[in-house]
Amino acid sequence: MGTRSSIAMKTADGIRSIYCHWDGYVDHNGRILKEFYSTDDKVKALLDLGDLSSLRQEIGEAHTFDRHQAEPELDMFDNWCLAYGRDRGETDVDAQTFEDVKTWVEARANSWCEYFYLWDGRDWLVSNGKMDPQGYPEFDFLEVAILKSIAGQEA
Numbered sequence: 001m002g003t004r005s006s007i008a009m010k011t012a013d014g015i016r017s018i019y020c021h022w023d024g025y026v027d028h029n030g031r032i033l034k035e036f037y038s039t040d041d042k043v044k045a046l047l048d049l050g051d052l053s054s055l056r057q058e059i060g061e062a063h064t065f066d067r068h069q070a071e072p073e074l075d076m077f078d079n080w081c082l083a084y085g086r087d088r089g090e091t092d093v094d095a096q097t098f099e100d101v102k103t104w105v106e107a108r109a110n111s112w113c114e115y116f117y118l119w120d121g122r123d124w125l126v127s128n129g130k131m132d133p134q135g136y137p138e139f140d141f142l143e144v145a146i147l148k149s150i151a152g153q154e155a
Contacts, residue, residue: 005115006108015104020052024115043119051093053082105137
């Protein structure tokens, strides 16, 4: 079973986001985002892929969706993102834009997302969907959440 997440960035139009099916927890997707996608250009290129099966260190190029085929060249794709549209030909998987953070988290929570990653233009923020008393999602700096995860605390 996947640990679903949503990856987003603030834009002039609102919150632009994609869905990611696998490994959404801080120790995997969080670390990859922090280490490999920490510029506006990289985050925009990632979101341009649309919804993902799995996030990896490189955006990569179009490739077969089935990593379990007996083709020896598949190892070269191990660090490439696996996108539903680009790599499997699915439709209606483009990034979506939401009016604000609250609307984004509520909508993606309905898709069973457990983690929400937001690029604010300088830093990655993360939420596990927990709401404050006023009903707004609580976020932490991703770097802090990674440290908490290492220490065995909830991110």
